Amino acid sequence: DTGVSQNPRHKITKRGQNVTFRCDPISEHNRLYWYRQTLGQGPEFLTYFQNEAQLEKSRLLSDRFSAERPKGSFSTLEIQRTEQGDSAMYLCASSMGQGQETQYFGPGTRLLVL
Amino acid sequence: SQKIEQNSEALNIQEGKTATLTCNYTNYSPAYLQWYRQDPGRGPVFLLLIRENEKEKRKERLKVTFDTTLKQSLFHITASQPADSATYLCALEAAGNKLTFGGGTRVLVKP
Numbered sequence: 001d002t003g004v005s006q007n008p009r010h011k012i013t014k015r016g017q018n019v020t021f022r023c024d025p026i027s028e029h030n031r032l033y034w035y036r037q038t039l040g041q042g043p044e045f046l047t048y049f050q051n052e053a054q055l056e057k058s059r060l061l062s063d064r065f066s067a068e069r070p071k072g073s074f075s076t077l078e079i080q081r082t083e084q085g086d087s088a089m090y091l092c093a094s095s096m097g098q099g100q101e102t103q104y105f106g107p108g109t110r111l112l113v114l
Numbered sequence: 115s116q117k118i119e120q121n122s123e124a125l126n127i128q129e130g131k132t133a134t135l136t137c138n139y140t141n142y143s144p145a146y147l148q149w150y151r152q153d154p155g156r157g158p159v160f161l162l163l164i165r166e167n168e169k170e171k172r173k174e175r176l177k178v179t180f181d182t183t184l185k186q187s188l189f190h191i192t193a194s195q196p197a198d199s200a201t202y203l204c205a206l207e208a209a210g211n212k213l214t215f216g217g218g219t220r221v222l223v224k225p
Contacts, residue, residue, distance in 0.1 A: 042203050042215030091157050101146060101211055105157030
């Protein structure tokens with residue numbers, strides 16, 4: 001257990017529905033990252049926050065995806081109008097930043113879109 | 115374009131032997147490189163970080179080398195054990211400290 005928690009661990013939804021995932025990072029960590037991982041591939045960067053500011057978004061993150069970190073603590077990732085291609089493991093990671101580069105990953109949320 | 119390549123074929127190895135995994139990259143000049151372990155259905159777990167000015171790093175039975183001229187890192191597991199069976203991911207730092215991962219290499223250690 002790295003200290004990063006994600007909820008839910010599993011989500012099954014029908015195409016077109018909206019889903020929201022939550023990530024609670026290690027409390028003293030300033031940076032929070034979201035990644036997506038499909039079977040047999042490494043994680044792909046989606047977006048990251050420094051405190052409450054969203055500093056970068058990948059081109060992978062379509063307009064249907066939005067992420068927030070309102071108070072610089074937990075973060076949410078919402079997918080609107082889900083598509084079957086959104087089925088993947090969504091991973092959250094946190095780090096202290098300021099030269100401390102190690103990222104600590106949560107257990108992930110596995111999404112299946114039917 | 116930037117690429118990170120790891121051997122996609124699984125590595126089957128006998129217990130007690132040394133497993134050696136390769137990570138090659140192109141069009142990167144990373145300040146550091148990291149190796150993670152991932153078990154099925156779980157998030158990656160950090161193992162080792164090596165900086166561009168370091169040639170070698172060790173942690174218990176793990177050893178990582180980093181050759182910025184060859185653009186390659188080697189990851190060694192010595193005296194391998196069945197508990198070492200997992201997927202091992204190589205990751206490079208990009209701007210903003212975000213990580214770009216290779217596809218991972220699955221290691222299976224047979225007793």
